[in-house]
Amino acid sequence: MQLLPGGGRRNDFVSIEYIKSSLYYYKTYQNMGKGIALVMVIIYFIKMAMLSLKYKCLHPYHILKVSIQEWRGLYGKGE
Secondary structure, three states: OEEOOOOOEEOHHHHHHHHHHHHHHHHHOOOOOHHHHHHHHHHHHHHHHHHHHHOOOOOHHHHHHHHHHHHHHHHOOOO
């Protein structure tokens, strides 16, 4: 696990939980649509891919896979 400036830590678990929490919040309280939520996941994947160059402990494809599973779970079929 990499230590960030200021003492914070960055790893897959924290990133995944952040995405899951964001998806839930935006769907439940902000009524975000399915397409916009997917775009949010893709943008976050790009961010994690860039950060993984600096922090070798991040695995952006694993983060993307779990994020897509969460997105499918929240939005289901045809919603």
